[in-house]
Amino acid sequence: MAGQRLGGHWRLELDLGVIFLLGPTAAGKSRLAMTLAQQTGAEIASVDAFQIYRGLDIGTGKPSQEEQSKVRHHLIDLVAADEEFSAAGYAREAQQVFSDLEKRKVPSIWVGGTGLYHRVLTQGLSKAPGTDRTVAENLEKKTVDELVAAVRRVDPVWAEKADLKNRRRVLRALAVWEQTGRKMSDWQKQETMKGLMSEVQTWCLMPAIDILVEVIRKRVEGMLSGGWLEEVRGLMLREGWATSPGSRAIGYREVGEYVQGKMGRAETCDKIVSATKAYAKRQLTWFRKIPNLQSIEIDPREPLSEAGVEKLVRALEAGDISS
Numbered sequence: 001m002a003g004q005r006l007g008g009h010w011r012l013e014l015d016l017g018v019i020f021l022l023g024p025t026a027a028g029k030s031r032l033a034m035t036l037a038q039q040t041g042a043e044i045a046s047v048d049a050f051q052i053y054r055g056l057d058i059g060t061g062k063p064s065q066e067e068q069s070k071v072r073h074h075l076i077d078l079v080a081a082d083e084e085f086s087a088a089g090y091a092r093e094a095q096q097v098f099s100d101l102e103k104r105k106v107p108s109i110w111v112g113g114t115g116l117y118h119r120v121l122t123q124g125l126s127k128a129p130g131t132d133r134t135v136a137e138n139l140e141k142k143t144v145d146e147l148v149a150a151v152r153r154v155d156p157v158w159a160e161k162a163d164l165k166n167r168r169r170v171l172r173a174l175a176v177w178e179q180t181g182r183k184m185s186d187w188q189k190q191e192t193m194k195g196l197m198s199e200v201q202t203w204c205l206m207p208a209i210d211i212l213v214e215v216i217r218k219r220v221e222g223m224l225s226g227g228w229l230e231e232v233r234g235l236m237l238r239e240g241w242a243t244s245p246g247s248r249a250i251g252y253r254e255v256g257e258y259v260q261g262k263m264g265r266a267e268t269c270d271k272i273v274s275a276t277k278a279y280a281k282r283q284l285t286w287f288r289k290i291p292n293l294q295s296i297e298i299d300p301r302e303p304l305s306e307a308g309v310e311k312l313v314r315a316l317e318a319g320d321i322s323s
Contacts, residue, residue: 009254017316018109018197020122022047023205023289024113024280025250026216027301032205033111034314035304037071038207040107045097046059046075047112047121047314050249052090053081055235057229061219062234074108083245087120087128094121094169107316110197115220115286118202124195128187132174139171139178149175158185163287168248201315204287206295213277215300220251220272223263232256 021036023029033044044180046052055075070143079085094117101108110121139147147170152159154177164170173184180187182322203295207215232255235241247253251272258268294315296308 003310017042018101018110018200019312019316020047020110020118020197020200020202021205022111022113022115022118022290023200024207024212024283024287025282026205026212026219026300027113027277028206028215028298028304029111029113029205030063032293032304032309032312033109034063034067034071035309036109036316040311040313040316042107042316043072043074043101044108045094045101045110045227046073047110047114047117047297049085049090049114050246051112052078052085053075053083053246053249054079055081055231055250056160056227056246056252057257058223058231059248081238082240082244084245086130088125090117091120091125091196109316113283114263115283115290117121118290120195121197122195122200122202123236123250124200126184128176128184129179132179133220135175135178136171144170147174148173151177153183154198155183158183158188163286165278172208175301191241201294202290202292203296203312203315204290204296205295205300206284207285207298207300208275209281209284211271211299211301213278216280217269217273220276223251224255225255228255229259233259250279253257 012245021033036042037044044063045082048060050056051062052075054058056062056067063071068075069127075090075093078093088101094262108222110118111176112118141260142150144165144167147167148159148164149171151162151164151173158173162169176182176184176187228251232252235252236259238244241258247256253262254268254271254275258265263271287295296311298305298308
């Protein structure tokens with residue numbers, strides 16, 4: 001793909017360029033993606049498991065309406081908060097977005113922190129059958145510790161690499177075992193469809209965790225003062241919200257308890273920061289295992305580096321996979 005620098009900005013020509021820009025929560029990836037998109041004419045596709053839910057805006061860090069008016073965003077607001085949404089569903093939606101971008105010859109930046117979504121796009125998706133409702137209901141009766149013990153027993157290979165704190169994924173692995181008699185690790189190894197974006201270069205922001213925690217706290221405090229309470233109050237009025245998939249997004253349960261007077265503001269903030277820090281650590285661990293990862297050391301407290309932006313512009317230029 002060719003590009004020219006005009007008036008201090010890069011302008012890309014027609015061939016498709018595409019990159020992944022990953023990072024843990026609060027690392028500054030959305031800010032960087034917006035800057036990059038505005039300088040190149042690229043569009044942004046979300047790689048986030050909770051921005052797909054309508055109504056979960058502030059707590060998920062979803063791009064604002066102003067940001068969406070400046071840069072076209074994809075793969076957000078796909079389903080209602082009470083709807084289940086799988087990695088397979090994300091892959092189907094992403095296929096449509098990718099095909100549309102390719103048809104229009106528009107460069108794109110795939111931005112987020114959900115490692116599983118990145119994996120299904122790059123490494124492919126297991127052909128294991130969908131989870132049977134009855135099987136899922138029986139497994140839901142077990143505690144997280146019981147589920148983790150069971151999956152370690154039946155599929156230690158999968159358990160070694162998985163995020164065992166993610167109840168949904170552990171339940172899914174056990175459901176596949178119960179329904180097919182085959183381990184999820186076997187399905188992933190032997191029965192995997194090729195990834196749609198297997199050749200796309202992956203860049204990842206990798207801030208130091210102590211710096212990130214400082215940013216996370218400021219971010220949570222800003223969200224609590226910036227409308228998150230009102231957002232959660234509205235969601236709590238919806239039937240079934242308490243048990244909905246959307247309610248599992250980090251911070252929403254804690255804010256709900258604050259709204260109900262069960263916790264004070266300081267305790268609410270502390271719990272959300274703690275949960276977010278733990279999640280960020282798991283994200284960083286996942287990202288470090290991505291093959292051929294291009295890491296970017298960054299301090300999210302500082303202004304964006306012009307050199308860093310230009311480095312990603314060049315990566316976007318080199319990301320032509322349209323042939």
